[in-house]
Amino acid sequence: MRDQEHGPVPQERRLSTKEAAELLGVKAETVYAYVSRGQLSSHRAPGGRGSTFDAREVEALARRNRRESAGSAAPGADLAVRTRITLIDEDRYYFRGVDATDLAARHSYEEIAEWLWTGRLRPGITFPAPGDALAVARRAVGALPEHSGPTDRLRVAAVAAASADPLRFDLSEDAVLGTARVLIPTLVGALPPVWHGHRDEGPLALRLWTRLSGRDPDEGSLRALDTALGLLVDHDLAASTLAVRVAASARAHAYAAVSAGLGVIESPLHGAASGLAHRMLLEVLDQGDAGPVIAEELRAGRRVPGLGHRLYSGEDPRARALFALLERMPAAEPALAAARDVVATAARYTPLHANVDLALAVLTAACGMPATAGETIFAVARTAGWIAHALEEYGERPLRMRPSGHYAGLRPPQPLPE
Structure with a gap:
C-alpha cells in the first residue's frame, strides 16, 4: 500500500500516535477522537506508554477522509448528472435551451411536454x-377512503395503469413515449370529478x-391553469426528479419511475x-x-410559505410569469x-421574493379550488418532466446512481448484543 504523500506503509508494523496523526493529516487529539467514535482501534504500546494503530486501518481512514474532502463518490457513482432538459441560470430557466416562461406563454402543456421528450x-x-x-x-382510485x-390517488392510479399494460417493461424510446402519452x-x-x-x-x-373546481371555467382561468402546468413541467434535479432517475437507473419501467416521483412530491x-401557502x-x-398571520408562523418556528427559493437570488421566474396572468x-x-x-410584511424581517408556490396558491384560491389543488397541479405537471428524465437515464449505464455510504459506526468486530 502507498499513501500519496508518505510513501509505502508496512502492513505488518503498527503506527505510533504521532505517525498515525501525520498519515491522517490531523492532530494527535483527533486520532483519539477517531478511536472514541469507533473509526479506529488502538492498543497500548509495549511498556504501557502511548498507543499503537493498525497501519492498514489508518490508511483506509485516510483514503475515506480524502474522498469526503474532495467531494467525490465511490468508484462507479455519478454525482453530477448530465442532462439536456433544463438549465437554470441567472434567475431564468430553459427547456432544451428555450426560455421556459416563453414556452409556457405560447404553448399548451401537452406541446411543452412533447418538446421536453423529443425536442420537437x-x-x-x-x-x-x-x-x-x-x-x-x-x-x-374509487376504492380509496374518502379522505x-x-x-x-395519483399513486394508486399510476400503479393501476401499469397493471393494465403488459408491455410496460419495454424501455425503448417509442414505447416509453407511448406510455407517457397514456399515463398523464x-x-x-x-x-x-368536481x-x-x-x-x-x-x-x-x-x-x-373539472377535477379541481366546481365553477364553470372561463378562458382566463383555464389559460392560467395551462400556463401553470407548463411552467412546472420540470425544474432540473428536484428531489422527486432525482428519485425518478434513481428508479430509471435501476431500469424500473416508466410507471414505476413516475411512482417514485409521486412518493416524494x-x-x-x-x-x-403551495397548499401551505393557500x-x-x-x-x-x-x-x-x-x-398576525406571519407572526404566528414565525412564533411556531416555521418558515413563511411561498417565499424564497434556493436556486434564485432574485424573483422566481415561474412566479413572475404566473402572477402576470393572475x-x-x-x-x-x-x-x-x-x-x-x-x-x-415578510420583507421587514427577511428580503425574500415570492416563489411559484405562492403564485400557485393565488391561482387555486381564486378559482375556488381546495388547498390540495396546488399539489395535484404540481404532480400532474411534473410527470412530463419525470418521463423526460427517465428517458435520459435509460440511455445511461445501468445502476450508475449507486453511491457507497461512508460508514461512521463502530468498527467491527463488535460482540454480539445480549
Missing part, C-alpha cells in the same frame, strides 16, 4: 386516455379543471408547499392583515392583494 413541437397535440386503462385506474389526498391523461381522468360538466377529452388543463418542502392566504383574507383575472384580485401583503 407538435402544435395542437392532445393526450387521449385509453378506456381500459382509465377504467382500471378509476376503480382503484385520501391527491397524491394518494389517465392520472387526470382517474381523479374524481364540476358537473367534467371532461375526459380536449385540452388537459380543461380535464384537470407530497412533501411539504416540495410539491405540497391556507395562509385564506387566513390573511379572513383577518384582513398579513401581520393580474388580468378580476376574481384573483383578493388573493393577489393578500399575497402582496404577505411579501411586503
